Amino acid sequence: MWDYTEKVKDHFLNPRNVGEIDNPDGAGEVGSLACGDALRLTFKLDEKKRIKDVKFKTFGCASAIASSSALTEIIKGKTVEEAAKVTNQDIANYLGGLPVEKMHCSVMGREALEAAIANYRGQKVTKEDFEVVCNCFGVTDREITHAIRENDLKTVEQVTYYTKAGGGCGQCHPKIEAIIEKVRKEMDKEAPPPKPEKKKLTNIQKIKLIEDTLGREIIPALKADGGDLDLIDIEGNKVYVALRGSCSFCPSAEITLKQYVETKLREFVSDDIVVEEVRP
Amino acid sequence: MKTVYVDNNATTKVAPEVLEVMLPYFSEYYGNPSSMHFFGGQVQKKVDEARERVADFLGAEPSEVVFTSCGTESDNAAILGTLDSYTEKRHLISTRVEHPAIGNVATYLGRKGYRLSELSVDREGRLDLDDLRESLTDETALVTIMYANNETGVIFPIEEIGEIVKARGISFHSDAVQAAGKIPLNMKKSKLDMLSISGHKLHAPKGIGVLYIRKGTKFSPFLIGGHQEKGRRGGTENVPYIIGLGKACELAKRHLDEENTKVKALRDYLEAKILERIPNTLVNGDRVHRLPNTVSVSFEYVEGESILLLLSDLGICASSGSACTSGSLEPSHVLRAMGVPFTAAHGSIRFSLSIYSTKEEMDYIIEHLPPIIQRLRDISPFWKDYLKSQGKA
Numbered sequence: 001m002w003d004y005t006e007k008v009k010d011h012f013l014n015p016r017n018v019g020e021i022d023n024p025d026g027a028g029e030v031g032s033l034a035c036g037d038a039l040r041l042t043f044k045l046d047e048k049k050r051i052k053d054v055k056f057k058t059f060g061c062a063s064a065i066a067s068s069s070a071l072t073e074i075i076k077g078k079t080v081e082e083a084a085k086v087t088n089q090d091i092a093n094y095l096g097g098l099p100v101e102k103m104h105c106s107v108m109g110r111e112a113l114e115a116a117i118a119n120y121r122g123q124k125v126t127k128e129d130f131e132v133v134c135n136c137f138g139v140t141d142r143e144i145t146h147a148i149r150e151n152d153l154k155t156v157e158q159v160t161y162y163t164k165a166g167g168g169c170g171q172c173h174p175k176i177e178a179i180i181e182k183v184r185k186e187m188d189k190e191a192p193p194p195k196p197e198k199k200k201l202t203n204i205q206k207i208k209l210i211e212d213t214l215g216r217e218i219i220p221a222l223k224a225d226g227g228d229l230d231l232i233d234i235e236g237n238k239v240y241v242a243l244r245g246s247c248s249f250c251p252s253a254e255i256t257l258k259q260y261v262e263t264k265l266r267e268f269v270s271d272d273i274v275v276e277e278v279r280p
Numbered sequence: 281m282k283t284v285y286v287d288n289n290a291t292t293k294v295a296p297e298v299l300e301v302m303l304p305y306f307s308e309y310y311g312n313p314s315s316m317h318f319f320g321g322q323v324q325k326k327v328d329e330a331r332e333r334v335a336d337f338l339g340a341e342p343s344e345v346v347f348t349s350c351g352t353e354s355d356n357a358a359i360l361g362t363l364d365s366y367t368e369k370r371h372l373i374s375t376r377v378e379h380p381a382i383g384n385v386a387t388y389l390g391r392k393g394y395r396l397s398e399l400s401v402d403r404e405g406r407l408d409l410d411d412l413r414e415s416l417t418d419e420t421a422l423v424t425i426m427y428a429n430n431e432t433g434v435i436f437p438i439e440e441i442g443e444i445v446k447a448r449g450i451s452f453h454s455d456a457v458q459a460a461g462k463i464p465l466n467m468k469k470s471k472l473d474m475l476s477i478s479g480h481k482l483h484a485p486k487g488i489g490v491l492y493i494r495k496g497t498k499f500s501p502f503l504i505g506g507h508q509e510k511g512r513r514g515g516t517e518n519v520p521y522i523i524g525l526g527k528a529c530e531l532a533k534r535h536l537d538e539e540n541t542k543v544k545a546l547r548d549y550l551e552a553k554i555l556e557r558i559p560n561t562l563v564n565g566d567r568v569h570r571l572p573n574t575v576s577v578s579f580e581y582v583e584g585e586s587i588l589l590l591l592s593d594l595g596i597c598a599s600s601g602s603a604c605t606s607g608s609l610e611p612s613h614v615l616r617a618m619g620v621p622f623t624a625a626h627g628s629i630r631f632s633l634s635i636y637s638t639k640e641e642m643d644y645i646i647e648h649l650p651p652i653i654q655r656l657r658d659i660s661p662f663w664k665d666y667l668k669s670q671g672k673a
Contacts, residue, residue, distance in 0.1 A: 059582065
């Protein structure tokens with residue numbers, strides 16, 4: 001059984017603002033019967049251009065219905081400009097969180113809102129304008145990119161949880177990986193991570209920091225590719241490591257070492273670190 | 281809140297009689313059946329008795345009964361133990377609607393280089409036996425086909441299949457986890473070489489299963505260890521559970537008539553009332569060749585998880601083949617294999633009864649289910665569209 005919050009249960013059992021507004025100022029619909037969930041959102045503005053009334057109809061599971069209900073409560077009383085800034089995280093936070101596998105329900109809410117606002121503004125957003133990456137669930141590159149940026153997603157599994165893309169036959173996984181890589185590169189350029197301040201370390205502090213950095217920053221990335229790394233010895237500024245798993249026979253092992261491990265250790269520990277590989 | 285448990289294909293209540301016979305073997309009689317002393321010997325006698333009860337229930341010889349830890353182990357052992365005995369044969373035949381305990385083993389073997397034939401089913405969940413005939417080759421090591429489907433209750437013609445398979449001299453196994461206790465099984469008259477059953481589906485506890493292996497069947501042990509189970513399954517016997525399963529099989533044999541009269545009548549009553557009171561509802565699977573306790577119904581334009589949670593809120597425990605209940609994003613592989621349209625596949629609910637089910641419980645469900653479906657249809661954008669298309673709104 002899903003571990004839903006009390007707030008999710010409340011909005012599922014007592015959904016707010018169910019229905020459809022006749023002659024709405026904005027209307028948006030996303031999802032389909034085939035996909036297993038769908039949301040139709042309609043809103044009407046008052047004379048001050050604030051959302052006076054908003055209603056939803058949803059086909060889907062408990063978290064889809066609760067996310068739709070939460071969305072209507074969040075945007076009620078907002079201007080269209082304010083509403084346009086609502087993210088799927090805002091919807092999930094309003095509900096006290098959603099199980100990670102169900103985050104796509106909050107994304108569906110945000111997408112329906114976006115579609116309704118576009119409709120109000122007279123813009124046409126159609127799937128045909130974008131590349132459909134996941135054919136099973138009809139998810140476009142635009143939707144995936146948006147979810148990666150908004151939720152800081154790093155893996156294909158996360159993208160599936162947030163957008164459903166890749167949750168069917170799995171053939172699109174390489175495409176999703178490529179999108180993740182591209183978007184994350186863009187994100188890194190836009191906001192370079194602040195460099196941690198480096199201070200003079202004692203030998204013990206230095207060894208500890210090298211171990212920590214390997215464990216936190218480097219080994220998980222290697223493991224993701226089926227590799228691993230063991231710390232063999234530390235002598236002054238030289239760090240001796242042995243590559244394990246798929247790393248050890250990887251032709252790019254040299255490059256992995258020099259460029260990746262060394263860069264990371266220099267970034268987090270000390271600028272003069274030199275990495276040496278110990279071969280079995 | 282009262283609990284109305286109609287999810288007996290998921291698991292069943294341990295019969296009080298079963299629990300009672302098990303308890304002394306947790307405390308007083310803790311001997312190891314393999315020991316030479318009287319203290320182990322008296323336990324060995326009870327394990328033998330349980331084996332006889334299981335054999336009697338299956339129409340088998342006691343020596344053909346191998347105790348395992350669960351249905352999944354029995355299925356794994358049947359497949360891997362057979363392939364290991366026919367290393368030169370690299371082809372396996374199964375169906376698209378098997379339980380994951382078979383289906384995922386088959387997929388795993390496919391990755392290991394085995395050739396797989398997964399037989400399709402029609403809209404009613406039935407097999408085409410000509411497909412089976414065409415799939416059999418001299419390379420085929422094993423045919424494994426479930427006795428009855430866990431989601432729809434559809435029963436496959438196992439003996440007719442057995443005639444075809446055994447005419448070619450090929451090993452034949454069936455996962456009978458859902459069938460055992462609900463329809464008669466008689467290995468003496470059967471063409472099957474192996475059959476899996478699971479204790480917790482027939483009022484024994486979780487953690488005990490059986491693999492029936494016909495005398496003379498080529499089989500290599502899956503769990504390699506001691507001499508237990510005549511070398512066919514290592515590991516010290518799970519004594520209390522074996523004794524419990526023996527009792528459960530004795531009771532199941534006694535209750536078989538009741539399953540096919542009382543339980544079937546309750547199921548038919550529930551199904552008829554649901555179809556009568558809720559429009560746009562359809563039954564999934566062949567209604568003739570079906571387990572007496574199971575009904576899978578689909579409610580168009582609504583989603584299964586929502587239905588289950590609203591039922592659960594009223595104490596009613598059922599299950600669904602919808603995507604959202606499993607954490608997967610697609611509806612159950614069984615409904616997809618049958619080609620159930622998406623309008624209905626996402627809104628499927630399975631009710632599975634037991635001998636403990638009552639008419640009052642069925643009435644409670646019949647009273648509360650229609651408003652739940654109506655409430656979700658009122659929220660669903662597709663229901664109004666449908667009514668409009670029918671000129672009803």
